[in-house]
Amino acid sequence: MSTPFPDRPASDRLAPGKPAIPRWKWLLGAAVVAVPLLLGIGLTRDPSYIPSMIVGRAMPEFSLEALSGDAKVASETLLGKPLVINFWASWCVSCRQEHPLLVQLGDRADLFGEFGIVGINYRDSRQAALGFLDREGRFPYASGLDTRGRLGIDFGVYGMPETFFVDAAGIVQARQVGPLTQEAVERNLKLIGAGR
Amino acid sequence: MKRTLAAAALAFTVVAAPAAPFRTEAPEEAQVREIGAKLRCPVCQSENILDSQSGTAREMIAVLREQLALGRSEAEILGYFRSRYGDYVLLSPPASGFGGVIWLVPPLLLAAAGAVYILLVRRNAEAARRAGQASQPRAPLDEQSLRRLEL
Numbered sequence: 001m002s003t004p005f006p007d008r009p010a011s012d013r014l015a016p017g018k019p020a021i022p023r024w025k026w027l028l029g030a031a032v033v034a035v036p037l038l039l040g041i042g043l044t045r046d047p048s049y050i051p052s053m054i055v056g057r058a059m060p061e062f063s064l065e066a067l068s069g070d071a072k073v074a075s076e077t078l079l080g081k082p083l084v085i086n087f088w089a090s091w092c093v094s095c096r097q098e099h100p101l102l103v104q105l106g107d108r109a110d111l112f113g114e115f116g117i118v119g120i121n122y123r124d125s126r127q128a129a130l131g132f133l134d135r136e137g138r139f140p141y142a143s144g145l146d147t148r149g150r151l152g153i154d155f156g157v158y159g160m161p162e163t164f165f166v167d168a169a170g171i172v173q174a175r176q177v178g179p180l181t182q183e184a185v186e187r188n189l190k191l192i193g194a195g196r
Numbered sequence: 197m198k199r200t201l202a203a204a205a206l207a208f209t210v211v212a213a214p215a216a217p218f219r220t221e222a223p224e225e226a227q228v229r230e231i232g233a234k235l236r237c238p239v240c241q242s243e244n245i246l247d248s249q250s251g252t253a254r255e256m257i258a259v260l261r262e263q264l265a266l267g268r269s270e271a272e273i274l275g276y277f278r279s280r281y282g283d284y285v286l287l288s289p290p291a292s293g294f295g296g297v298i299w300l301v302p303p304l305l306l307a308a309a310g311a312v313y314i315l316l317v318r319r320n321a322e323a324a325r326r327a328g329q330a331s332q333p334r335a336p337l338d339e340q341s342l343r344r345l346e347l
């Protein structure tokens with residue numbers, strides 16, 4: 001007997017040119033590593049994050065009833081100067097977190113006048129909003145009432161709080177989703193030409 | 197007589213039934229539902245604005261009704277929301293740009309799986325054919341061998 005398995009074709013026998021691990025096993029191994037890796041990367045991303053459509057475009061116009069009840073809060077009176085627009089609500093928990101920073105920002109706008117700042121009270125009642133400000137401290141600037149959230153739709157708002165940074169030409173340059181931080185404020189104020 | 201009365205009563209119910217006051221919806225409501233089902237609620241996860249109980253979704257439906265009343269087309273209304281919330285707001289992503297990749301990947305995967313399947317089936321058939329060939333008797337055993345095997 002010359003060959004141990006005479007029935008098997010010659011190609012099946014271990015030939016010197018054939019790799020010890022077939023290619024499909026390499027491919028399968030690569031897939032086994034790659035798929036969990038991609039899924040893992042996916043887990044680090046925020047599924048509720050929506051990229052902004054408004055950045056780089058003109059700010060939507062508005063004319064809202066003021067929270068204080070006197071004059072209207074209108075976009076045309078705010079233009080011509082960099083502008084910070086902050087959407088807030090009394091029912092929003094993280095709005096409390098950014099509140100002191102906004103008050104500080106309002107004082108800075110008052111003192112130096114490098115930029116304007118306006119609040120938009122989003123899907124809230126006047127009573128609840130005023131109660132919130134009584135507890136947390138009044139903003140040194142006006143807030144407009146967007147009771148039904150119509151202006152929020154125009155800005156593409158999907159969570160509270162959200163802050164938009166508009167340059168002097170009325171173009172939205174940045175959007176901050178979630179509570180403001182000192183770094184975010186400085187970075188975005190620079191973008192609208194009001195930084196230091 | 198009784199029979200006639202019964203028949204008359206029966207006939208009356210048949211005639212009277214359609215006259216019952218059905219509440220009909222406004223004709224544009226069908227369109228509201230059709231377009232609303234295509235719009236994703238931006239504050240929820242994977243829910244259209246009709247199913248969502250959120251205030252934002254309800255306001256979006258209000259906007260949708262207003263725009264339909266103004267005579268805007270479906271494409272214009274979808275464009276309106278898309279200009280504010282991006283492709284995210286559409287429950288089925290557009291088949292252009294990055295959305296095209298999403299539409300293209302499943303058929304490609306299916307084609308690749310099909311190709312692998314066909315390849316494996318062919319290889320198996322080939323192996324079976326070879327095995328069949330191999331098991332065929334090469335030559336009938338001669339007397340001597342037969343006797344040796346029986347012993």
